[in-house]
Amino acid sequence: MPNKDSWDSLYTVKSYEGDYELQKPEITILEILKDTLKGCRMLDIGIGLGRTTHHFAPLVKEYIGMDYSFRMINTYQKTFPDTPKNVSIRLGDVRLMQEFQSNSFDVVLFSFNGIDYISQEDRLLALEEIKRVGRKGGHFIFSTHNLQYVDNLYSIKFGNGLKYFLYQCYRYLRLFYENGGPGKYRNKDFAFLNDGAHHFQFQTFYIKPLAQIAQLQNLGFKNIRLFSVKTGDEIEKSQSNGANKDSWIYYLCEFP
Ligand SMILES: C[S@@+](CC[C@H](N)C(=O)[O-])C[C@H]1O[C@@H](n2cnc3c(N)ncnc32)[C@H](O)[C@@H]1O
Incomplete structure (x- = not known):
């Protein structure tokens, strides 16, 4: 959309x-x-x-x-x-x-x-x-x-229960599917990413x-x-x- x-x-x-x-x-x-x-x-x-x-x-x-x-x-x-x-x-x-x-x-x-x-x-x-x-x-x-935040986008935090952990795994995989891995952006100055905001509805400029x-x-x-x-x-x-x-x-x- x-x-x-x-x-x-x-x-x-x-x-x-x-x-x-x-x-x-x-x-x-x-x-x-x-x-x-x-x-x-x-x-x-x-x-x-x-x-x-x-x-x-x-x-x-x-x-x-x-x-x-x-x-x-x-x-x-x-x-x-x-x-x-x-x-x-x-x-x-x-x-x-x-x-x-x-x-x-x-x-x-x-x-x-x-x-x-x-x-x-x-x-x-x-x-x-x-x-x-x-x-x-x-x-x-x-x-x-x-764009220097991108590595954090892909991070998974532990300690908030199984449901949240599973959600983060889904989010991690979906981020990979939408954008590729975070390494792709380290040498770039800007990028248009789907960062998951509002349930992956937006392409967002970083x-x-x-x-x-x-x-x-x-x-x-x-x-x-x-x-x-x-x-x-x-x-x-x-x-x-x-x-x-x-x-x-x-x-x-x-x-x-
Ligand atoms: C994250 S919201 C922020 C809303 C509000 N300014 C706030 O700070 O809470 C971004 C807003 O920018 C508007 N927007 C995005 N692109 C725009 C554009 N090209 N022209 C005018 N408004 C735009 C969206 O419709 C949305 O309401």
Whole structure:
């Protein structure tokens, strides 16, 4: 099934219900930016059921939330029918955002790895579009899966009972069937993998942090900072080269 259809499925939408907490690196980034947000125009891409809306919308002047899944947007609007005055919600795809003028947003957010469900070519299109709508000196925040985590994807943990052990064996074999073994990815910078999320419904983009930094730099993004999903702390530049094994990483950078 194409990723867009998987996002639109009732099963996937339901799995996001009730998740309204910020993730640790989002808390850190919000703390860094909080004094600059008042007066900002913000675009939140891939809002899903609006987890980030509750935290960011009250802090900015204007907040636009967008998602390409009709069911996500529809469920969000049904759950929260009283839209605050400064909030508007749209159906739209990050790859083609003609409805938005160039240089029109101070902050763009694409949270919880939403950017990982398109191909490498489309990712470049998406990043170009994001760069186009962002104002010079404004901020782009997003997270993406870490290809340095791949070995952990295939790991089997003991001590949680037979049923869980058998499930992990199934998962291990299915990962092998879908993607081949983890060794295949050690010398790659990025890969499109079926990592088992939502019962193996998605093809997901994984990228090494240094390759992600280079991709952003090639597009002109500046002051790129990385944050750990496990601790919320900033990741040392030296660590991002091979050592960091977080499953995904948050990036904060400035528009050129
Ligand atoms: C992992 S969910 C995250 C939802 C929410 N932002 C959060 O952090 O809880 C990713 C969201 O990105 C949306 N998405 C994926 N690709 C997209 C695209 N090309 N354009 C717009 N939205 C997209 C999906 O429909 C989904 O709602």
